[in-house]
Amino acid sequence: MLSKRDEQVRRLAAALPHVSDALLAWIDEVVRELSKGRTFVRNPASNLVNNQFLDDLGDTLRLHHVFSNEPFSKDKFEYAMEWIANRCGHKANLARKGNPGHDITIDGVSFSLKTQANKGIKLDEILISKFMELGKGKWGADPSDLDGLRDQFLEHMKSYERILTLRYLEHDGPRRRYELVEIPKALLQRAKTGDFEMKTASKQMPRPGYCRVHDKDGSLLFELYFDGGSERKLQVHHLSKAACVVHADWVFDCRQNSLV
Numbered sequence: 001m002l003s004k005r006d007e008q009v010r011r012l013a014a015a016l017p018h019v020s021d022a023l024l025a026w027i028d029e030v031v032r033e034l035s036k037g038r039t040f041v042r043n044p045a046s047n048l049v050n051n052q053f054l055d056d057l058g059d060t061l062r063l064h065h066v067f068s069n070e071p072f073s074k075d076k077f078e079y080a081m082e083w084i085a086n087r088c089g090h091k092a093n094l095a096r097k098g099n100p101g102h103d104i105t106i107d108g109v110s111f112s113l114k115t116q117a118n119k120g121i122k123l124d125e126i127l128i129s130k131f132m133e134l135g136k137g138k139w140g141a142d143p144s145d146l147d148g149l150r151d152q153f154l155e156h157m158k159s160y161e162r163i164l165t166l167r168y169l170e171h172d173g174p175r176r177r178y179e180l181v182e183i184p185k186a187l188l189q190r191a192k193t194g195d196f197e198m199k200t201a202s203k204q205m206p207r208p209g210y211c212r213v214h215d216k217d218g219s220l221l222f223e224l225y226f227d228g229g230s231e232r233k234l235q236v237h238h239l240s241k242a243a244c245v246v247h248a249d250w251v252f253d254c255r256q257n258s259l260v
Contacts, residue, residue, distance in 0.1 A: 033066045034059065038252035046247040048164075049180065056084040058250040061178055065254040071117035071168040072178070078103050078113055100132075101159025110160040114183075117168035126165060126181065126222075126239035132156050134232045139206040143198040146209045149226045150191055153234055157185055164247075174253050182245040188236075191224055204228045215240075 002010065016024065040058040042049045049057075060080045064072050072080075078094055085092035085106050092106045102110035114128050121127070137152055139145045157163075163183040170177035190213045198209035211224040222239040 030063065030066050033255060034062055036253040038062065038250070040248070040250050042248045043246055046245075048182075049247045050088060053084055053088050054248050054250075056087060057081075057180070057248070058252070060084070061176070061250055062252050062254065065176055065252075069255075071115065071171075072166065074113065074115045077115055077166050081106075081111075081113065101156070103160075109162060112157075112160040112163045114163065114165035115168070116165055117171070119171070121167065121169060123169065124241050126167070126183065126236070126241055126244065128165065128236040128239070130231070131234045131236050134226060134234050139226075139228070139232075141198075141200065141205065141207045143196060143200070143209070145206070146196045146198055146211060146226060149209075149234070150194065150196075150211050150224065153191060153224060154189065157188060161185070163188075170251075174255075175251065176254050177249070177251045179249045180247045181241060182247060183239065184244065187221065187243050190221065194224070202228070206232070 016027070019027070038058065040054050042051065042054045057080060061072055064076065081104055082092045082094050085104075090107050092104060094104050095102050101112075103113040104111050114131075116127055116129075118127060118129065132153065134149055134152060137145075137148045139149060163185060165181050165183060167179050167181060168176075169179060191211050194211035194213045196209060196211055198207050200207060202208055206228040208228040209226045211226075213221045213223065215221050220238055220240070221243055223237045225235040225237050227233050227235055
């Protein structure tokens, strides 16, 4: 009896003579690109990423970059997480589209998924450009309004148990690099005792402001930025990666020009 893998190879080999010339060219391109050098590394202490998960997500990222130079987007990350987690023997389900809380549930544990791909990304700091929307609540020019915005943030985190961000660390040249980092909820919950600053001199209304959280030695762990622009969103700035958990790292060679 053929193994599942051997059966897949046999089925693909039998189908290849019947595909169009254009499709055959695409298949050939994909195979050649995925034969290039790669280095996948997982944290041996990870309770999420095993060897199969590492390879599956790494090859999914590589396949994406056969066709595009653009970062792997959040919606693709969500679908990849569901597909790969189920392939690895877990029970994973995406939340309904537009759900304001968690993005996916894996084995009954709810996750919030983020991505980061900004130019000038820093290896030792995490930026979340849109953690959540701040559409409700009192927010004007009174510095005390920031307390309520911070409380919205803390309340929002009650709707999931774990937070993951997929970071696109190398954008240029023939090499790409991604890492999967978990941001401990307990770390962000330290905003309960953060220091507030409202930019009272700003012409923006509502006034933007910060909630800064420091370590015992006085170093900055992260800051919440309450963006009073048209989106009224909360951002997380300067989050110390040293206070987080890196689950995996993927480095691979790819095309320098997208095919589509």
